[in-house]
Amino acid sequence: MDENQNVFMAKVTEQAERYDDMKAYVMAVIESEGVKRPLTSEERHLFSVAYKNIVGVRRAALRVISGMEDRLNDDEEESEAKTRKSSILKEYRDIVEKEVVTICGDVDRIVREQLLPKVGAEDEKDVNQVKVFYHKMIGDYHRYLAEMYSNDNPDRPTAIDASRAAYKEAMNAGKDLGPLNSVYLGLVLNFSVFYYELEEDVKEACRLAREAFDAAYAVMDEDPNENKESALIMQLLRDNLTLWSAEDRD
Template sequence: MALVAKMGLELSTEERALFSAAFKNAVGARRQAWRALTMLEQKEKLRGETVEKSIKAYRAVIEEEIRILCYKILDLLTKGTCCSPLPYTQRPCSEVLPLATGAESKVFLHKLHGDYCRYLTEFEPGAPQGKHAQLAEDAHDSYKLASDIALNDLPPTNPVRLGLALNFSVFYYEVLNSPERACLLAKAAFDDAISAMDNLEDDE
């Protein structure tokens, strides 16, 4: 799918889905493994067993594999400018984003960028001036840009818009430690979708 993304043509709905699924499956399996290893490492640490070192070493291998995959998809979207000091909207893009003409396509791809920046925050140091802070900012800016487009150009019941709201709320909850903002965002998306569905039923 990486080769398809570099062909210089706008991705179709099916190609976008396959492009996303290919990376999601690869990264998702490793994220699950990383969580399991992290829990196991903590358990072994409490027991004081020497196997902890082996678990830690294997977890580091998984982390590196996740980083490689995440940066690969981010590079396909933004030409290696992840964590650039330039604002997200001013960075040069790859072949993928400039060819996205429809609102749904733009929202989908900017959301994708936000998702993989968010995944990377799980493994980077949390120092205020470190890479974690820059990745969090990149994720926020990606989600915000996608949200602005979605709110203006997509109906509240659109699956891509709803998926964006869900992931943006997860970002607020897990990365920015802002449960109130996360709940407000998710509730607003839910209420807007219900209202739109009620209006459709009334029109019928």
Template sequence: MQALTRATSKVHDPIALFIAGAGNAVLIAGLMAVLGDTIEELNELARIYEVLELYPAMAQEMKAVADLRNEAGEEFTLDERNRLSIAYKHKTGQLRSAWRTTMEMIPSARNETTAELIRKVQNQLKEEIVADCHAVIKMLEKQNIGADEAGIFLIKMRGDYFRYLAEVDLDNSKFREEAGSAYEEASKLANELLPSTHSVRLGLALNHSVFLYEIVGDKTQARQLAKSALDGALQNFTKADEKQQEVTFILQLLRDNLTLWAANEDEEENDQVTVCHIDSRNLNKT
């Protein structure tokens, strides 16, 4: 295979140029991420940044890897696929967590000036999330996705990033529809091709059920999907599966979600009973 190399370009930002002193670096969240010239260097740098838990820099390396693969019409290797997922999962995950926190901060802001400042931060976070999501989706669209485990992983990933877009823009039905379509396509393939204890199939069921619960609002279907995935895996669980930390971790997440959702349902039912009781008492007084 011919070695893939990245075309270098000069840094046009004068501040970044002053810091970098060369065109082979990118300013990321205050960190100078040095981009490799070959796909081997990019992958190695991504591994280094992963160990250092510098995920924005890792994502930059993996985007360059993806661009090279897509330009050459090549598929990601297994390691590249996993590193791409890990990099953007952590990078975008931190932004999503911060965005959700701003949603909680606004109602309790001490005054309108503070609330407006929080909204500005929230909009900045949203812009970063949207940019990351579109970048990942664009990378995935250029891959030749087949009906196999790798294809299921990438289709699931597509669903995830459309779900993240839907999270920050609930009024945009396109994002919700694209996420649902990707999850359905991946689920159909996973149920046909992968065992019930496969980590990709379980991770897909986990994320799909969260999408149904949080974005679509179909709580019944979300619980049914999560329970079916959990029960199916436990019925076929073996000692070999027990040694796979990823499998046991996803199973625990499925259990946790089902427990949480059941508790939420109980609270909602109690709230309804309370409301009915208060309404009846008020009627009796009239």
């Protein structure tokens, strides 16, 4: 199929919630073009959605498995059956974790090697916004790895460092996008979550979220085209601020 047909099928499989198929169609677009041109806004969206859902299913599975392990550990009765169940759960968690590692590694490689080098080609508009989009993706997927790893896992600090570096690169690229830009606000939302969950730095998470929220709120009426998506992200920022600020006061 040509690239238009692959894009069409990516949208079809998105609606059908067949995200592995969706990824295959998007990758066909990426790989068919080689280094000829950057992805369009629509293609970037499809790439992001495919991988977000593919990794999201596995992240949700890990939360379920962890909950089952916790409930099993809460059972004070020791038995052969309990030991066997614990072993089975650990084996399955290891399988899912390896899948997450592979997915996150694929995203990092594709973005760095195939997508970022194309940014700016053919007089592409909004170059900085596209850079923010891609560096944010790198930060997100390393954050997923860091969240998954236990505190004593030697790979956790590496994932945290890689996530932080990517988010900072994205923040640097997005400093001139404007406070109401939805891509920039989405970056701030995720970077503040990084500070809260991985760095356990409540003050920095609140500072980052509050500054972005206040700056966007001050100019909301100036750009109605950005309002809908930006307003949704601003609501998420405010919800987090409410929760985190109360925790910081405590």
